[in-house]
Amino acid sequence: QQQVKQSPQSLIVQKGGISIINCAYENTAFDYFPWYQQFPGKGPALLIAIRPDVSEKKEGRFTISFNKSAKQFSLHIMDSQPGDSATYFCAASTISGTYKYIFGTGTRLKVLA
Amino acid sequence: GAVVSQHPSWVICKSGTSVKIECRSLDFQATTMFWYRQFPKQSLMLMATSNEGSKATYEQGVEKDKFLINHASLTLSTLTVTSAHPEDSSFYICSVAWQTGYTFGSGTRLTVV
Numbered sequence: 729q730q731q732v733k734q735s736p737q738s739l740i741v742q743k744g745g746i747s748i749i750n751c752a753y754e755n756t757a758f759d760y761f762p763w764y765q766q767f768p769g770k771g772p773a774l775l776i777a778i779r780p781d782v783s784e785k786k787e788g789r790f791t792i793s794f795n796k797s798a799k800q801f802s803l804h805i806m807d808s809q810p811g812d813s814a815t816y817f818c819a820a821s822t823i824s825g826t827y828k829y830i831f832g833t834g835t836r837l838k839v840l841a
Numbered sequence: 842g843a844v845v846s847q848h849p850s851w852v853i854c855k856s857g858t859s860v861k862i863e864c865r866s867l868d869f870q871a872t873t874m875f876w877y878r879q880f881p882k883q884s885l886m887l888m889a890t891s892n893e894g895s896k897a898t899y900e901q902g903v904e905k906d907k908f909l910i911n912h913a914s915l916t917l918s919t920l921t922v923t924s925a926h927p928e929d930s931s932f933y934i935c936s937v938a939w940q941t942g943y944t945f946g947s948g949t950r951l952t953v954v
Contacts, residue, residue, distance in 0.1 A: 771936075774943065832884065833884045834884050
Protein backbone atom coordinates (compact mmCIF):
# COMPACT_ATOMS: atom_id res chain seq x y z
CA GLN A 729 0.00 0.00 0.00
CA GLN A 730 3.02 2.22 0.36
CA GLN A 731 4.18 1.73 -3.23
CA VAL A 732 4.14 4.29 -5.98
CA LYS A 733 4.20 2.68 -9.40
CA GLN A 734 5.79 4.69 -12.19
CA SER A 735 5.79 4.10 -15.93
CA PRO A 736 7.34 3.97 -18.40
CA GLN A 737 10.81 3.00 -17.24
CA SER A 738 12.33 4.84 -20.18
CA LEU A 739 11.03 7.20 -22.80
CA ILE A 740 12.39 8.61 -26.03
CA VAL A 741 10.74 11.70 -27.48
CA GLN A 742 11.51 13.89 -30.45
CA LYS A 743 12.35 17.52 -29.82
CA GLY A 744 9.14 19.52 -29.61
CA GLY A 745 7.06 16.51 -28.67
CA ILE A 746 5.11 15.80 -25.51
CA SER A 747 6.61 13.58 -22.82
CA ILE A 748 4.13 11.83 -20.56
CA ILE A 749 5.05 9.95 -17.39
CA ASN A 750 2.48 8.22 -15.23
CA CYS A 751 2.32 7.27 -11.57
CA ALA A 752 -0.21 5.37 -9.49
CA TYR A 753 -0.55 5.03 -5.75
CA GLU A 754 -2.67 3.03 -3.34
CA ASN A 755 -2.55 4.81 -0.01
CA THR A 756 -5.41 7.30 0.10
CA ALA A 757 -3.69 9.08 2.99
CA PHE A 758 -1.19 10.59 0.57
CA ASP A 759 -1.92 14.26 0.04
CA TYR A 760 1.15 15.66 -1.65
CA PHE A 761 2.53 14.55 -5.01
CA PRO A 762 5.78 16.10 -6.24
CA TRP A 763 7.83 15.41 -9.33
CA TYR A 764 11.60 15.55 -9.27
CA GLN A 765 14.13 15.86 -12.08
CA GLN A 766 17.57 14.33 -11.67
CA PHE A 767 20.60 14.73 -13.90
CA PRO A 768 23.43 12.18 -13.72
CA GLY A 769 25.61 12.63 -10.66
CA LYS A 770 23.31 15.25 -9.14
CA GLY A 771 20.68 15.28 -6.48
CA PRO A 772 17.00 15.44 -7.50
CA ALA A 773 15.46 18.88 -7.95
CA LEU A 774 11.79 19.67 -7.39
CA LEU A 775 9.98 20.38 -10.64
CA ILE A 776 6.36 20.74 -9.72
CA ALA A 777 3.98 19.39 -7.09
CA ILE A 778 0.25 19.02 -6.63
CA ARG A 779 -2.21 18.41 -3.82
CA PRO A 780 -5.38 16.38 -4.32
CA ASP A 781 -7.74 19.34 -4.13
CA VAL A 782 -6.91 20.29 -7.72
CA SER A 783 -6.97 18.20 -10.88
CA GLU A 784 -4.26 20.01 -12.79
CA LYS A 785 -1.33 22.29 -12.16
CA LYS A 786 0.80 23.95 -14.80
CA GLU A 787 4.17 25.62 -14.50
CA GLY A 788 5.70 26.63 -17.79
CA ARG A 789 6.08 23.57 -19.98
CA PHE A 790 5.38 21.19 -17.10
CA THR A 791 1.87 20.08 -16.16
CA ILE A 792 0.67 17.65 -13.52
CA SER A 793 -2.67 15.97 -14.09
CA PHE A 794 -4.24 14.38 -11.03
CA ASN A 795 -7.08 11.86 -10.92
CA LYS A 796 -8.06 11.32 -7.30
CA SER A 797 -10.66 8.63 -7.94
CA ALA A 798 -8.24 6.58 -10.00
CA LYS A 799 -5.35 7.34 -7.64
CA GLN A 800 -3.18 8.33 -10.56
CA PHE A 801 -1.16 11.36 -11.51
CA SER A 802 0.97 12.19 -14.49
CA LEU A 803 3.62 14.62 -15.65
CA HIS A 804 3.35 16.17 -19.08
CA ILE A 805 6.32 17.96 -20.57
CA MET A 806 5.22 20.08 -23.50
CA ASP A 807 7.60 21.09 -26.29
CA SER A 808 10.22 18.69 -24.94
CA GLN A 809 13.83 19.85 -25.37
CA PRO A 810 17.15 17.96 -25.35
CA GLY A 811 17.93 19.73 -22.07
CA ASP A 812 14.96 17.94 -20.52
CA SER A 813 16.81 14.64 -20.92
CA ALA A 814 17.06 13.37 -17.33
CA THR A 815 15.51 10.92 -14.94
CA TYR A 816 12.16 11.89 -13.51
CA PHE A 817 10.78 10.61 -10.21
CA CYS A 818 7.27 10.96 -8.92
CA ALA A 819 6.68 10.78 -5.19
CA ALA A 820 3.86 10.72 -2.69
CA SER A 821 3.73 11.90 0.88
CA THR A 822 1.47 13.02 3.66
CA ILE A 823 2.27 16.72 3.93
CA SER A 824 0.92 16.98 7.42
CA GLY A 825 2.96 14.07 8.65
CA THR A 826 6.61 13.27 8.76
CA TYR A 827 7.32 14.33 5.18
CA LYS A 828 8.48 10.79 4.47
CA TYR A 829 8.39 10.43 0.71
CA ILE A 830 7.65 7.30 -1.23
CA PHE A 831 9.38 7.55 -4.59
CA GLY A 832 8.45 5.94 -7.87
CA THR A 833 11.02 3.86 -9.69
CA GLY A 834 11.99 6.64 -12.08
CA THR A 835 11.69 7.31 -15.81
CA ARG A 836 14.72 7.97 -17.94
CA LEU A 837 13.73 10.51 -20.57
CA LYS A 838 15.76 11.15 -23.67
CA VAL A 839 14.77 13.95 -25.99
CA LEU A 840 16.27 13.64 -29.44
CA ALA A 841 17.52 16.79 -31.14
CA GLY B 842 13.68 27.77 -1.16
CA ALA B 843 15.91 25.85 1.20
CA VAL B 844 19.52 25.45 0.11
CA VAL B 845 21.23 22.20 1.04
CA SER B 846 24.96 21.69 0.75
CA GLN B 847 26.43 18.19 0.76
CA HIS B 848 30.11 17.40 1.08
CA PRO B 849 32.12 15.75 -0.33
CA SER B 850 30.66 15.31 -3.78
CA TRP B 851 32.71 12.19 -4.29
CA VAL B 852 35.05 10.07 -2.20
CA ILE B 853 37.14 6.98 -2.74
CA CYS B 854 38.18 5.00 0.30
CA LYS B 855 39.84 1.73 1.11
CA SER B 856 37.85 -1.22 2.32
CA GLY B 857 37.62 -1.23 6.12
CA THR B 858 37.92 2.50 6.59
CA SER B 859 35.18 4.93 7.61
CA VAL B 860 33.83 7.83 5.60
CA LYS B 861 31.88 10.85 6.85
CA ILE B 862 29.42 12.74 4.65
CA GLU B 863 28.12 16.13 5.70
CA CYS B 864 24.77 17.67 4.91
CA ARG B 865 24.21 21.33 5.72
CA SER B 866 21.06 23.38 5.53
CA LEU B 867 22.42 26.81 4.59
CA ASP B 868 19.43 29.08 5.00
CA PHE B 869 16.95 27.02 6.96
CA GLN B 870 16.91 25.45 10.39
CA ALA B 871 16.15 21.82 9.78
CA THR B 872 14.94 19.75 12.68
CA THR B 873 14.60 16.82 10.31
CA MET B 874 16.88 15.67 7.55
CA PHE B 875 16.68 12.53 5.48
CA TRP B 876 19.39 10.28 4.08
CA TYR B 877 18.84 8.37 0.87
CA ARG B 878 20.86 5.84 -1.03
CA GLN B 879 20.65 5.42 -4.77
CA PHE B 880 22.12 2.63 -6.85
CA PRO B 881 22.81 3.24 -10.56
CA LYS B 882 19.67 3.62 -12.61
CA GLN B 883 17.50 2.96 -9.58
CA SER B 884 15.19 4.93 -7.37
CA LEU B 885 15.97 6.64 -4.10
CA MET B 886 15.82 4.44 -1.05
CA LEU B 887 15.26 6.12 2.30
CA MET B 888 17.87 4.97 4.76
CA ALA B 889 17.05 7.01 7.83
CA THR B 890 15.43 10.11 9.23
CA SER B 891 17.81 12.33 11.12
CA ASN B 892 16.30 14.24 14.03
CA GLU B 893 18.09 17.17 15.64
CA GLY B 894 19.08 16.40 19.19
CA SER B 895 17.83 12.84 19.19
CA LYS B 896 18.53 9.45 17.69
CA ALA B 897 17.96 8.84 14.02
CA THR B 898 15.13 6.64 12.87
CA TYR B 899 16.36 3.92 10.55
CA GLU B 900 14.36 2.17 7.87
CA GLN B 901 13.93 -1.56 8.00
CA GLY B 902 17.01 -3.40 6.82
CA VAL B 903 19.43 -0.50 7.32
CA GLU B 904 22.23 -1.31 9.76
CA LYS B 905 22.35 1.50 12.29
CA ASP B 906 25.80 0.48 13.49
CA LYS B 907 27.15 0.69 9.98
CA PHE B 908 25.50 3.92 8.95
CA LEU B 909 25.95 6.29 11.85
CA ILE B 910 23.88 9.45 11.72
CA ASN B 911 24.45 12.49 13.87
CA HIS B 912 22.26 15.60 13.79
CA ALA B 913 23.95 17.76 16.37
CA SER B 914 22.64 21.11 15.18
CA LEU B 915 19.75 22.55 13.23
CA THR B 916 21.95 23.03 10.19
CA LEU B 917 24.16 19.95 10.10
CA SER B 918 23.59 16.23 9.80
CA THR B 919 26.36 13.73 9.15
CA LEU B 920 26.31 10.20 7.82
CA THR B 921 29.31 8.04 8.65
CA VAL B 922 29.77 4.80 6.76
CA THR B 923 31.80 2.66 9.13
CA SER B 924 34.10 -0.15 8.04
CA ALA B 925 33.15 0.45 4.45
CA HIS B 926 33.11 -2.42 1.97
CA PRO B 927 32.75 -2.44 -1.81
CA GLU B 928 29.04 -3.22 -1.53
CA ASP B 929 28.60 0.13 0.27
CA SER B 930 29.64 1.90 -2.92
CA SER B 931 26.67 4.00 -3.91
CA PHE B 932 25.31 7.51 -4.33
CA TYR B 933 24.22 8.99 -1.01
CA ILE B 934 21.88 11.97 -0.93
CA CYS B 935 20.55 14.01 1.95
CA SER B 936 17.42 16.10 1.95
CA VAL B 937 15.68 18.65 4.08
CA ALA B 938 11.94 18.86 4.60
CA TRP B 939 10.90 22.40 3.78
CA GLN B 940 7.54 24.10 3.39
CA THR B 941 7.22 23.20 -0.27
CA GLY B 942 8.61 19.73 0.15
CA TYR B 943 12.02 18.20 0.02
CA THR B 944 15.17 19.97 -1.06
CA PHE B 945 17.97 17.57 -1.88
CA GLY B 946 21.70 17.94 -1.59
CA SER B 947 23.86 17.36 -4.64
CA GLY B 948 24.79 13.87 -3.50
CA THR B 949 27.99 12.05 -2.61
CA ARG B 950 29.42 9.32 -4.82
CA LEU B 951 31.15 6.81 -2.55
CA THR B 952 33.48 4.26 -4.07
CA VAL B 953 35.04 1.66 -1.80
CA VAL B 954 38.05 -0.11 -3.24
